[in-house]
Amino acid sequence: MLPPKTVPTELTTLIRDLQEALGAENVLHLPEDLAVYEYDATIERARPDVVVFPATSEDVAAAVRIAVQHDVPVVPRGSGTGLSGGAVPILGGVLIVLTRMNRILEIDADNRVAVVQPGVINLHLQGALEPFGLLYAPDPSSQRVCTIGGNIANNSGGPHTLAHGSTVNHVLAIEVVLPDGRVVRLGSRVPDAPGIDLRGLLVGSEGTLGIVTEATLRLVRKSPATRTLLAIFESVADASEAVSTVIRRGVIPVAMEMLDQEIIRIVEPRINAGYPLDAGAVLLIEVEGVADGVAADSAVVEQACRDTGAREVRSADEAAERERLWEGRKAAIGAIGGAAPAFYLLDGVVPRTKLPQVMTRVQELCREYGFSCANVFHAGDGNLHPNIMFDPTVPGATERVLELGGAIMRACVDAGGSITGEHGIGLEKRSYMEWVFSEADLEAMRAVREAFGPSDRFNPCKMLPGGHGCASGHAAELDAHLAAGAYV
């Protein structure tokens, strides 16, 4: 009897080898099962040849060694919430899904350290730390779903990056499976160990240098007092000016988040967070510290907002009240999903003082291209998140949106900024790398990649432009429509 579909012999043996090593129940290979793993939270998709669910570092190493023997690429994946196509297996191969490795191995509250597996959900860790009065500072907006492994791969940020820094500042040590299947530990449970800081290089390397199988994280004590302020402005420009003014007056809040009118009008009817529908923009500002310091800092923040045109400043100290003010921010991206058939979320970064001019340019570009754009972003860090709303069933709309995205990225670079603050380069922005880096810079990055292993083995066609096999097929098409028009 003939099989229903022809499967190449090499693929059959790859599947068999993986099943033997990891157990048949931890290997998916039927087309209907693979379809779920074609995409992350971006527009692009590509099907893996096989998906595996390791339970241990040894499983990951075994899967990598088998992939090496069969000469197929390896792509790691957490919850698939990535916003740059980093987990899309663009050349097929073995997709290693780390969600089964979801145990918190240790919480050493006395020394402010947690040891976790890569599949632990960010918010689950926060919940486990709550009884100790501790927190893991990085808090990406997707924290209910995203994994610590994914956060490490992308060096994720979040609203509180302003004061606490990105993921790399909170990862003490990692266990990593290298492209040759070796398992190594990088960094140390105690900071500033002697030796070369490969930990700092691996964090944010988007799964191209190694697969994190365990992480030792730095924890921080929750502040004794916190105040959340909501400042209401007539325009994005005024709110942007307020951000710089607060910093100029010597106060660094733990978060400064902006929502523009477009997003307020989407969020407010759904969430009732209390944002006025006629406001041009609102700023959510959070201040932490000892009670007296919080009062003093809040007074500075409030005055700075009023001096730059805020028509009203509300504040909340109690957890429930603060939560309500934050609710609109946290639900914003989800609310857009209900307001438009599709949206394209961008991640540009500019010097904070260039915010007013770049935000004006973003609005102009969206008008030029004829798309609505809602902005909800980390204003304190100069980290923009325009959400371009569109209908992908309209012929040519997706291409136009990607072009507009490119033009917005270009505006960020021209203002002295960069093309990603926290989402990563992935597949989506690799063709923009040349806007930021010279050929010599990119050559140095390729040298780093080659030092870890052949560039087509771990997450090929990600982060760096070019790459073996990336110049044809789907990846090349993507490059073509991403880059087209971006220079016009």
Next chain:
Amino acid sequence: MTTTSPADVEAIRTALLPGSERPVADYVIDDTTPAAAFEPATREDLATVLRLASEQGLVVVPQGGRTALALGRPLEGYDIALDIGGLRQTVEYVPDDLTVTVEAGRRLGALQAELREQGQYLPIDTPPSDDVTIGGLLATARPGAWRGHVPAARDLILGIEAALPGGERIRSGGRVVKNVTGYDIHRLHTGALGAFGVLVEATFKVAPLPEATRTLVAAAPNADAASALALRLWDASPALRALAVLSPAAATLLGLPETPAVILELAGTQSTVERSTSDLGAVVAFEEAPEVAWETLRAAHGDAARTVLRAGVPPTSTRAMLDEVERAGATGWAYVAAGAVLATFAETPEAATVTGLRDTAERLGGFVQVESAPPSLRHDVSSPPGDAALIEALRDRFDPERTINRGRWGAVL
């Protein structure tokens, strides 16, 4: 040792702008005098020195404040001293963005003075003093008393430009405070002792200068009580910028009575410091101490004429580590939040003493770094660079001839 021919040096000399050469007697390291010393006035010239030296198989030793030359294994060759002091400009400072871009030869003190005018500072207290250069403090990444309370150099670095032995200059990161574009090669350089190139420029995130600071000290009846008090105070105020346990010997360094003590620094707004002072006063009676205490500890940590070790252990194990340090005859103190235990020796210790302390630290879950020691001791007990295969592969790509600091990380590196 390599042998440098006059012709080799002449090729470099003639390639540089006139006036770049310096007297070699000013650049002796471990009793070795280089064949030539240059202080390039431009980045191009600095890259040229590297390229020509690399082509001729010479060893170049970059140096700034010359404060950490006794860190790492002894050099295996020293032909050219490369003084980065000629590159000392501030390239861009935007106070409202809280970012500053400076050339690597700028002294930390000069930068701090410039930032202070705008009410800001770079919260880095690398030993031994503000005489360190930006390039030096990044290449060594030595933590000070503030570590564990405020972000460290490796957290504040936003981007770099580095000159490679091939003569190219490359950038990594950028000038914005949040950026995940490309590999963070700037983090690879941080603490690498020049293994992958010579830093010529760096961009940092800076911070508002605290409106007020206050240093408080409390004597403790014994070492147990001092450690317990410090661990209790660690979280007592978010305004803590430093928290140390002093052994009796370390206390005398600061002119305090010869008993165990806890010394801490508060930094923040006036109201925060006032409130924290009263909060902490409710825990134990403190006396105010002069701020200079921190500079004294910083200088002792960075005293390159002595053997100085830095152990890193979990904070709750600093007590046990400090005991071992005292037992070894060293003056010890601990920065509790970072788990750093410093040990300075009046007399050069035996290698076995250092390895004994290292065994203890490793048993406690940490490490020992030799911060400074005579060459023979450093040869025997300096730390390896980490995963040898990966680091060799990286070094092969960035410095295949081992032009920069040959031997600092060990024989093949």
